[in-house]
Amino acid sequence: MSLVLNIFTIIAVLAGTFFFLAGTVGLLRFPDTLTRLHALTKADNLGLGLVVMGLLPQAEWPFDVIKLIAIWLFTLLAGATVGQLMAQAARRGQPTP
Amino acid sequence: MTLALAVDISLTLLVLAVAGWIIAVRDTFAAVIGFVAYGLLLALIWVRLAAPDVALTEAAIGGGLTGALLIGAAGRLRKTEAATRAEYPGVLIRTLAAILAVTVAAALAVGVLALPDPAPTLAPAAVASLATTGVGNPVTAVLLAFRSMDTLLEAIVVLLALLGVWSLAPDRAWGGYPGPRHHADPDGILAYLARFLPPIGIIVGLYIFWIGADLPGGKFQGATILAAMWLLVIEAGLADTPPISRTWLRVLLVIGPLVFIAIGFAGSITAGAVLAYPEGYAKPLIVAIEIALMPTLVLTLALLVAGTPQRMPPQ
Amino acid sequence: MRWVKRMTIPDFLLAAAVFVLVMVALGLVRILRGPTDADRMMATQLFGTGGIAALLLLGVAMEVKAVLDVALTLALLAAFASVAFVQGASRSDGDDPKETNSQ
Numbered sequence: 001m002s003l004v005l006n007i008f009t010i011i012a013v014l015a016g017t018f019f020f021l022a023g024t025v026g027l028l029r030f031p032d033t034l035t036r037l038h039a040l041t042k043a044d045n046l047g048l049g050l051v052v053m054g055l056l057p058q059a060e061w062p063f064d065v066i067k068l069i070a071i072w073l074f075t076l077l078a079g080a081t082v083g084q085l086m087a088q089a090a091r092r093g094q095p096t097p
Numbered sequence: 098m099t100l101a102l103a104v105d106i107s108l109t110l111l112v113l114a115v116a117g118w119i120i121a122v123r124d125t126f127a128a129v130i131g132f133v134a135y136g137l138l139l140a141l142i143w144v145r146l147a148a149p150d151v152a153l154t155e156a157a158i159g160g161g162l163t164g165a166l167l168i169g170a171a172g173r174l175r176k177t178e179a180a181t182r183a184e185y186p187g188v189l190i191r192t193l194a195a196i197l198a199v200t201v202a203a204a205l206a207v208g209v210l211a212l213p214d215p216a217p218t219l220a221p222a223a224v225a226s227l228a229t230t231g232v233g234n235p236v237t238a239v240l241l242a243f244r245s246m247d248t249l250l251e252a253i254v255v256l257l258a259l260l261g262v263w264s265l266a267p268d269r270a271w272g273g274y275p276g277p278r279h280h281a282d283p284d285g286i287l288a289y290l291a292r293f294l295p296p297i298g299i300i301v302g303l304y305i306f307w308i309g310a311d312l313p314g315g316k317f318q319g320a321t322i323l324a325a326m327w328l329l330v331i332e333a334g335l336a337d338t339p340p341i342s343r344t345w346l347r348v349l350l351v352i353g354p355l356v357f358i359a360i361g362f363a364g365s366i367t368a369g370a371v372l373a374y375p376e377g378y379a380k381p382l383i384v385a386i387e388i389a390l391m392p393t394l395v396l397t398l399a400l401l402v403a404g405t406p407q408r409m410p411p412q
Numbered sequence: 413m414r415w416v417k418r419m420t421i422p423d424f425l426l427a428a429a430v431f432v433l434v435m436v437a438l439g440l441v442r443i444l445r446g447p448t449d450a451d452r453m454m455a456t457q458l459f460g461t462g463g464i465a466a467l468l469l470l471g472v473a474m475e476v477k478a479v480l481d482v483a484l485t486l487a488l489l490a491a492f493a494s495v496a497f498v499q500g501a502s503r504s505d506g507d508d509p510k511e512t513n514s515q
Contacts, residue, residue: 006421013428013469020432020462024439027458033450036442040454044461051432051465058421058472059480067480068468070301071487074294075461078491081290082457085498090450100423104470107430111437118440127443130456133493134440137463140482141433144470149478156482160460161489165496279499287495298488305481313478322485325492332499 005057012054019047033090037083044079048072105145112138125171125178133164150236150313153305157321165328166402231380233311240315241383245372249357252390255397256350263341266406272342273410276403281334291333298326306391310380316387320394327399338403340410346396353393357386422473429469436462453497460490 023043030036052072059065115138119131136159143152186194223243224235230242240248266273281287306319330336339346360382361372368375374382439462442455464483471479 009421010424013425016465017428017431017435020435020465023458024435027439027442027454033448036451036454040458043458047432048461048465051428051468055425055468055472058425060477064477064480067484070297071464071468071480071483074297074484074487074491075464077290077294078487078494079457079461081286081491082453082494082498084286085495086450086453086457089453089498090448100426104426104430107434111433115437115440122444126449127452130443130452130497131440133456134437134459134463137459137486138433140486141463141467141470144467144474144476144479144482147474147476149476149482153478153482153485156486157489160486161493164493168493168497290491290495294488294491301484301488305485308481312481314481318485322488325489329492329495332495 009054009057012050016047016050016052016054019043019050023047034087037087037090041079041083044083045076048075108138108142108145112142123182125174126168129164129167129171132167133160136160136163150234150315153313153318157318161325162321162398162402165325169402169404229376229379230374230383232383234309234313234315236313237309237315237383241386242374242379245357245361249354249361249372252354252357252393255394255401256354259350259397259401262401262405270406270409272340273406274340274408275338275400275406276331278337278408279332279334281332283334287333288335291330291335295326295330298322298329302326306387309387310384316390316394320391320398323391323395324399324402327395328402331403338400341400341406349392349396351393353386353390356389360386422475425469425473429466429473432462432469433466453494456497457490457494460486460494464490 020043023039026039026042027036030039049072052068055068056065059068112135115131115135119128119135122128122131136155139159140152140155143149143155220235223239226243227233227235227238230238232238232242263275302319302322304319305314305322306316307314309315309319327336331338341347360374364373364375365371436459439455439458443452446452464486467479467483467486471477471483
């Protein structure tokens with residue numbers, strides 16, 4: 001059973017780190033602000049989400065599990081909000097000197 | 098274990114790179130972003146050094162509130178930044194500054210490296226006397242029993258810093274509202290976040306405050322979260338900062354240090370020394386001080402970020 | 413598959429923490445390139461999330477339970493700091509940062 005959970009952890013955390021890699025590559029390589037924002041939000045939501053999911057089997061029930069999920073939900077909420085605010089800023093978007 | 102060593106080396110290189118960045122980069126905004134990243138890396142390093150108490154403080158103060166404070170300052174400086182760049186100091190002054198900085202850093206490095214091994218520590222003594230305080234977290238015991246003088250002065254210093262910020266107010270705005278009035282679309286995403294997040298944030302802040310007795314946490318970290326939630330509501334335009342002439346505000350600003358000082362002097366009668374706690378009453382008194390300091394710290398930290406008074410109430 | 417046997421879960425999590433951290437740190441290069449403030453803030457946002465992920469991985473690997481509270485604090489304050497960043501950057505435009513209702 002614990003082997004199954006450990007394999008689950010490894011797969012989910014690997015998937016999460018992949019999204020952080022993708023987010024960084026997107027942030028550096030994508031051509032304009034809005035596409036970069038797309039890359040960022042993927043890393044934000046899925047990267048951390050998968051890492052949290054992978055860590056769940058290793059955490060203690062109930063409080064540590066609740067805390068882990070809460071951390072992800074806070075980041076989701078903040079990411080969604082800041083994403084919209086940044087898109088608005090980008091639309092006003094003037095390159096800074 | 099070589100993997101752990103690799104982790105530590107990567108963290109060290111990263112934090113040095115970010116530190117170098119903060120110094121080298123010309124744009125204030127980029128430097129502030131670097132500083133926030135630096136705070137986050139420091140928190141990670143404190144975790145690696147098995148000091149979660151310090152990591153928590155660094156995460157709260159270094160990343161969150163200081164970042165907001167600095168970005169506000171950077172925003173204000175932007176208009177005048179180009180003008181200050183024109184009077185960039187000459188090579189001589191920059192060389193002297195560099196020499197001074199390197200000397201200070203070298204002296205610190207020598208001081209740290211010259212420490213005897215094992216370094217002198219009072220940690221075993223502190224842990225041995227932990228039971229007399231009734232507190233479970235040795236860091237809290239040190240901060241509020243063994244070295245409570247430091248904590249008292251710390252609480253007064255942040256208050257003095259706030260007075261310093263207020264003293265920059267123009268005469269016509271004295272007693273008025275700190276900072277600009279924020280406006281945001283009341284149906285927009287920011288107002289939504291400012292309605293949704295603070296209730297949860299207040300619970301988390303109180304939780305961090307409450308567990309401080311037994312686990313890493315405490316009033317400073319909890320107060321930072323509460324202050325941030327309040328500032329979020331203010332930034333979304335849902336509430337305004339209170340005018341600094343309000344009596345309730347001034348009472349709450351001094352109540353923490355006053356309770357601390359009162360209990361401290363009571364100790365000279367009941368326990369034989371200033372800031373000593375009578376036997377058996379250590380824990381309730383520590384909790385009383387922490388609770389009294391909480392509103393003071395929340396208000397002080399939030400108002401420090403909010404800035405100088407600059408508007409009078411509409412007549 | 414022999415390396416799986418040699419590598420324990422904490423080792424794997426430590427390695428993942430460093431990988432994530434190095435990745436998001438590389439993203440900080442975007443701050444230098446800009447060109448808009450929004451791009452720079454994205455790098456911070458990514459770094460904040462990556463930092464939380466690295467912190468959680470590190471904490472579970474080292475079995476320091478207090479790390480969850482650190483990450484909780486960080487998650488809340490990162491939300492606040494990001495908003496302050498967006499507000500602070502738009503304030504420097506000179507005019508009042510009125511959010512326009514454009515939906």
